[in-house]
Amino acid sequence: xxxxxxxxxxxxxxxxxxxxxxxxxxxxxxxxxxxxxxxxxxxxxxxxxxxxxxxxxxxxxxxxxxxxxxxxxxxxxxxxxxxxxxxxxxxxxxxxxxxxxxxxxxxxxxxxxxxxxxxxxxxxxxxxxxxxxxxxxxxxxxxxxxxxxxxxxxxxxxxxxxxxxxxxxxxxxxxxxxxxxxxxxxxxxxxxxxxxxxxxxxxxxxxxxxxxxxxxxxxxxxxxxxxxxxxxxxxxxxxxxxxxxxxxxxxxxxxxxxxxxxxxxxxxxxxxxxxxxxxxxxxxxxxxxxxxxxxxxxxxxxxxxxxxxxxxxxxxxxxxxxxxxxxxxxxxxxxxxxxxxxxxxxxxxxxxxxxxxxxxxxxxxxxxxxxxxxxxxxxxxxxxxxxxxxxxxxxxxxxxxxxxxxxxxxxxxxxxxxxxxxxxxxxxxxxxxxxxxxxxxxxxxxxxxxxxxxx
Numbered sequence: 001x002x003x004x005x006x007x008x009x010x011x012x013x014x015x016x017x018x019x020x021x022x023x024x025x026x027x028x029x030x031x032x033x034x035x036x037x038x039x040x041x042x043x044x045x046x047x048x049x050x051x052x053x054x055x056x057x058x059x060x061x062x063x064x065x066x067x068x069x070x071x072x073x074x075x076x077x078x079x080x081x082x083x084x085x086x087x088x089x090x091x092x093x094x095x096x097x098x099x100x101x102x103x104x105x106x107x108x109x110x111x112x113x114x115x116x117x118x119x120x121x122x123x124x125x126x127x128x129x130x131x132x133x134x135x136x137x138x139x140x141x142x143x144x145x146x147x148x149x150x151x152x153x154x155x156x157x158x159x160x161x162x163x164x165x166x167x168x169x170x171x172x173x174x175x176x177x178x179x180x181x182x183x184x185x186x187x188x189x190x191x192x193x194x195x196x197x198x199x200x201x202x203x204x205x206x207x208x209x210x211x212x213x214x215x216x217x218x219x220x221x222x223x224x225x226x227x228x229x230x231x232x233x234x235x236x237x238x239x240x241x242x243x244x245x246x247x248x249x250x251x252x253x254x255x256x257x258x259x260x261x262x263x264x265x266x267x268x269x270x271x272x273x274x275x276x277x278x279x280x281x282x283x284x285x286x287x288x289x290x291x292x293x294x295x296x297x298x299x300x301x302x303x304x305x306x307x308x309x310x311x312x313x314x315x316x317x318x319x320x321x322x323x324x325x326x327x328x329x330x331x332x333x334x335x336x337x338x339x340x341x342x343x344x345x346x347x348x349x350x351x352x353x354x355x356x357x358x359x360x361x362x363x364x365x366x367x368x369x370x371x372x373x374x375x376x377x378x379x380x381x382x383x384x385x386x387x388x389x390x391x392x393x394x395x396x397x398x399x400x401x402x403x404x405x406x407x408x409x410x411x412x413x414x415x416x417x418x419x420x421x422x423x424x425x426x427x428x429x430x431x432x433x434x435x436x437x438x439x440x441x442x443x444x445x446x447x448x449x450x451x452x453x454x455x
Contacts, residue, residue, distance in 0.1 A: 005232050012202065012222070013142045020199065020221045024139045025148065027198050028132035030190050031095055032155025035125055036300060037163040037183050038102060042067065042118070043276040043296060044167050045176040047283055053111050061401025063118060064276045065394045070119040071126025072390030078127025079383015080245065082134065087379060088200045091131035092191055097124030099187030106180035126390055130383030137370040137378065138203040143315075146367035150311030153363045157303030157355060160275065164297025203375045247377045248384065256372050257381070259431035260365065261388040266424035267327065267362040269392030270334065273417045274299055274354045277400045281410045282347060291344055298352035303359025310364035315371075319432025323364045327425035330357035334418035338411025358421065362389070365428060396420070 012021075046060045074094065082090040101121035108114035133152055140148035163183075170178050202218045205211050220227055248257045278299070279292035287295070306326070313322045337350040366382065373381030396417070403413050 006226055006228075012139065017141075018222055020218070021139045023197060024199065025136055025152070027190075027194055028136040028152050029155035029158075030193070031091065031128050031132045032152050033159030033162070034095070034098065034183070034187050034190060035129065036156040036159030036161075037186070038067075038098070038121070038125060038159075041163055041167055041179045041183055042105075043279050044164075044171070044292065045179050046276075047280055048176045049108075049114065053114065055111055056405075059111070059401075060280060061398045061404075062115060064272070064397035064401075066115045066118040067122030067125070068272065068390055068393040068397070070122025070124075071129075072122075072387050072394055074123040074126030074128075075130055075383045075390055076387035077383075079130035079134075079379040079381075079386075081127075082131045082379040082383070083204075083377060086200050087131045087135040087138075087204060088194070088198055091128055091135065091198070092194045094124045094127035094131065095187055095194060096191040097121075098128065099124075099184045099191060101184075102180050102187060103184030105184075106177040122390075126386070129386050130379045133366060133370060133382050133386075134379040135198075135201050135204075138201040138375055146315040146371055147311035149370035150307050150309075150314070150363040150367040153366050154304055154307035154359075157300040157307055157359050159300070161297050161300025161304055164294060164300055168294050168297070201375075207375045245380060245384070248373070248381050253372060253381075256431055257384075259427050260369060260372070260385050262427035263323075263327065263361070263365055263424035263431065264385045264389035265392035266420040266427075267330075267358060267365060267392070268386075268389030269396035270330065270417055270420040270424075271303075271358045271362060272393035272396050273400055273414075274334075274351065274358065276397055277404075277413075278347075278351060280404070281413065284410065287344060287347070295344060295348045295351055298348045299355035302352040302355030302357075303363075304355075306356045306359030306361075307363030310360045311367035314364045314367050319364065319368050320429045323361050323368075323432065324425045324429045326357045326361040326364065327421045327428060330354060330361060331418040331421035331425070333357060334414050334421065338409070338414040361421070361424065361428070365389075368428075368431065392420075 017025075042064065046063055049063070050056070050060055078090050078094055098121050101117050101124065104117045105114065105121060108117050133149055136152045137145050137149050166182070167179050170176075170182065199218055199221075200211075200214060202215065202222070205215050205218070216227060248254070275296060278296055282292045282295060310322070310326075333350060333353045337347075337354065365385070369382050369385045370378065400413060400417070403416065408416075
């Protein structure tokens with residue numbers, strides 16, 4: 001019988017980060033960077049792949065959508081697996097699969113093979129996102145959880161920015177094949193680093209009631225002074241009954257869940273257009289491949305800034321005040337982008353502004369999801385929200401490909417895309433208002449008396 005009970009949530013929620021928490025944040029951010037690197041890479045390389053395989057530009061839509069459809073399936077399914085089996089092991093598996101099939105993308109010798117490799121690479125990458133966002137959130141202090149979630153997602157545009165400048169050099173010096181060798185090799189190295197240095201989520205271990213020895217080992221790294229043979233360790237979380245998906249709609253979370261899915265779909269769908277189709281549309285206007293890679297890098301720069309500050313501002317001012325204007329400004333930039341797409345400097349400015357506002361809105365949406373859901377269903381909640389985002393990213397390239405096939409000019413295509421962020425603004429406002437009204441009830445339910453889990 002334990003003589004004392006120690007609440008580890010209070011240890012994690014200390015405002016000063018330990019070296020273990022910092023290590024978790026860095027490793028999770030590396031996985032996020034791989035996502036941005038891959039999205040930017042296929043956008044730049046796709047026109048050259050199409051030329052090699054002898055397919056039209058309109059056929060690039062399915063190439064883009066194959067990886068994004070795989071990412072949607074990965075986010076929907078792997079998030080639930082992470083809530084059941086642990087974040088770390090699913091994250092390692094996802095990252096390694098992404099690395100392998102990214103390398104194989106460069107070796108694809110037919111259109112159908114290319115589609116298969118892109119789908120499988122996307123499956124791994126999509127499955128990684130809810131794992132690393134949930135894991136990083138669960139090691140973040142409560143007062144910094146939204147900020148940490150958006151900072152993790154800031155790795156996505158950082159990877160896109162690095163990839164833009166790096167790919168511009170690689171294409172000129174080596175050729176487009178090397179883009180996928182570099183990206184896939186980096187993913188395999190990161191998977192090994194995760195296996196060696198990433199801990200499992202302490203909140204997950206406590207909420208699931210498993211691996212007490214693993215819990216004590218992590219406590220020894222977070223707060224060794226709390227190690228005691230006669231202590232019972234608890235966390236302010238509960239193990240929810242039933243399947244994780246059902247619990248996204250219990251304890252007042254249902255409306256907020258539905259309201260979240262729409263801006264995820266619209267925001268990530270619009271972001272996919274800005275990254276994936278911009279190179280092809282710019283080349284249609286006479287801008288060469290190396291210059292398009294350089295231009296798209298500014299999308300990563302803007303999105304990096306937006307994503308990095310979104311969580312902090314969201315937690316301070318609320319979703320309605322911060323995210324609604326970001327979606328609207330993103331729509332305005334899309335509506336005017338087509339008129340500057342004939343000039344490299346103007347295109348870079350517009351692409352950077354689109355990245356800034358959409359990076360802010362999508363990063364803030366992820367931060368909001370990390371606040372709404374408790375540990376027991378956090379990976380599932382984030383995974384399904386990201387799944388809706390990936391679904392949007394799957395649909396929008398197909399729509400853009402259809403418009404390109406109909407010979408729509410760039411300005412009209414971008415004007416049509418601007419509708420998506422406007423719809424996102426309406427629903428993120430509803431999600432923010434509802435989450436604010438029900439926040440106390442949701443949190444009270446998550447830490448109700450008797451809900452603490454013991455190790």
